[in-house]
Amino acid sequence: MKLITHKGFGFIGNGRDKDLFFHRSAVEGTRFEDLQQGQQVSFTLGQGPRGPCATNVQVL
Structure with a gap:
């Protein structure tokens, strides 16, 4: 997981x-x-604009 904290978003590696x-x-x-950077999370795949x-990002 990569965070851009000052902008309020991040990115999760999906293996692709x-x-x-x-x-x-x-x-x-x-x-x-x-x-935290690199933290393991679970999430639901959603569709944005x-x-x-x-979506539903939760720390494991």
């Missing part, structure tokens, strides 16, 4: 060519500010 975008509002069970994205 392109990482999945997620917005701070998609984080559940913890605050976006408490996430620019293509696939991660």
Whole structure:
């Protein structure tokens, strides 16, 4: 997981060519500010205005 904390979003590696975008509002069970680079998370694959994205992002 890569975080762009000052902009309120991040990217989750999905094992394919392109990482999945997620917005701070998609984080559940913890605050976006408490996430850490490289942390393991679970998520649901969703669809955003620019293509696939991660929703329901939760720390494992």
